[in-house]
Amino acid sequence: MKDRNLTEITQKLNFTVVKRSISLKLIIAIMLSLIVSSPVSAFINSLIKQYIHGNYGVYINALISLLVTTVVILLFVRLIIIKPLNLVEEAMHTASEGDLTVTIRHNSKDEIGRLSSSFNVMINNLIELINKANHTVLKINDYSDQLSLISEENSKAIDHISSSIQKVASGAEGQAQNSIDLVYSAKEISKRMDQSASSIQTVANTSISANSKANAGNDSVNKTIYQMREIQDSVKKTSDVIHSLNIKSNKIEEIVGMITQIADQTNLLALNASIEAARAGEHGKGFAVVAEEVRKLAEQSGSATESIREIIREIQTVTNDAVESMNQGRKIVEKGMELVDHTGYSFSDISKYIEEISRQSQEVSTVVKEVNQRSLNMAKMIEEAASVTEQNSGNIQTITASTEEQSASMEEIASSISELNDMSDDLKGYLDSFKIVADTN
Known part of the structure; x- marks a missing residue:
């Protein structure tokens, strides 16, 4: 019972760390998008002021700035989080079909990198287990043939x-x-x-x-x-x-x-x-x-x-x-x-x-x-x-x-x-x- 409680606490801590890490990446992505989109918004604002006057220009400027910021955020999120997760998902799908030759090459030290390393270790352990099982089966067959003879x-x-x-x-x-x-x-x-x-x-x-x-x-x-x-x-x-x-x-x-x-x-x-x-x-x-x-x-x-x-x-x-x-x-x-x-x-x-x-x-x-x-x-x-x-x-x-x-x-x-x-x-x-x-x- 004590071991079970310790396992649940460890899982909660790991989930909290992962959640904070992903939140941190999202914050970084938003900050980067704001930094990248600010010059773009300023440039668009200058163009709008030249051709459109009044509240319409403000609305259009806000809308365009929001779209640019959203696109940049989505690009950073896709590059930093979604693309590595897709690689992990594809590798897991390939492994689930029995192909254990797959490996994930993700060298980052974040949660996705640790997840990739853990997946690679799991695949290596499975390969080692299967190889040992194959050797054991071959030895069993040899011993069985000898015993049969x-x-x-x-x-x-x-x-x-x-x-x-x-x-x-x-x-x-x-x-x-x-x-x-x-x-x-x-x-x-x-x-x-x-x-x-x-x-x-x-x-x-x-x-x-x-x-x-x-x-x-x-x-x-x-x-x-x-x-x-x-x-x-x-x-x-x-x-x-x-x-x-x-x-x-x-x-x-x-x-x-x-x-x-x-x-x-x-x-x-x-x-x-x-x-x-x-x-x-x-x-x-x-x-x-x-x-x-x-x-x-x-x-x-x-x-x-x-x-x-x-x-x-x-x-x-x-x-x-x-x-x-x-x-x-x-x-x-x-x-x-x-x-x-x-x-x-x-x-x-x-x-x-x-x-x-x-x-x-x-x-x-x-x-x-x-x-x-x-x-x-x-x-x-x-x-x-x-x-x-x-x-x-x-x-x-x-x-x-x-x-x-x-x-x-x-x-x-x-x-x-x-x-x-x-x-x-x-x-x-x-x-x-x-x-x-x-x-x-």
């Missing part, structure tokens, strides 16, 4: 456990009978283990003989490897010789080309000499005969060099084929070397495996004897386990009932989470109806 996983796990328990329960019933069969089987295993021990010893003896033959095969492979390496060296040398022959054939072809050029030049010189001999007349006949013979020799040289070139080209073709064949042969020999090496490694591995088999056969023989004894012990343990299985069957039924109750509880939790999601979505939709500045946090 966990609930689904737990439900699946419980269903799986329940199914597994039922399978175990059904299996436990037949396990007792199986235990009896296992006892009989264990005794049969003991008998066959004795037979296996004898067979394993035979395998060990056979492994020793196979190891000896594998060693002999490994020696043969080593000899083959040595011979394949000699073949590989021979093929490489032959390939190098053919490659050298190919290079020399190319050089011969270059020399033949030079000879062809010389023969062409000689033929040209002989032709020029024949022309000069014809010009010399009788004195040049002997020289013409010599020039003709030189020309014939040049043509024969050209024909011979062309034949040599053809032969060299055939040699180069054969040489290139031989080089290609030698390269293929070398690749085949290298591949054969790899295969022979691989075979040697295989024989070596086989020998090691056979030795390992022989060693393990001895160990297995010893283990078989131990297994034989343990089979007898196992038969006794299986008989004891059969009685324990019967007890477990009753416990499994109790666990099955508990898992069914747990599954029902998880379904109720899932339903509650779904309702929480719906409520969160409704709240998010309501908050989204407000237009606010984006949260930078």
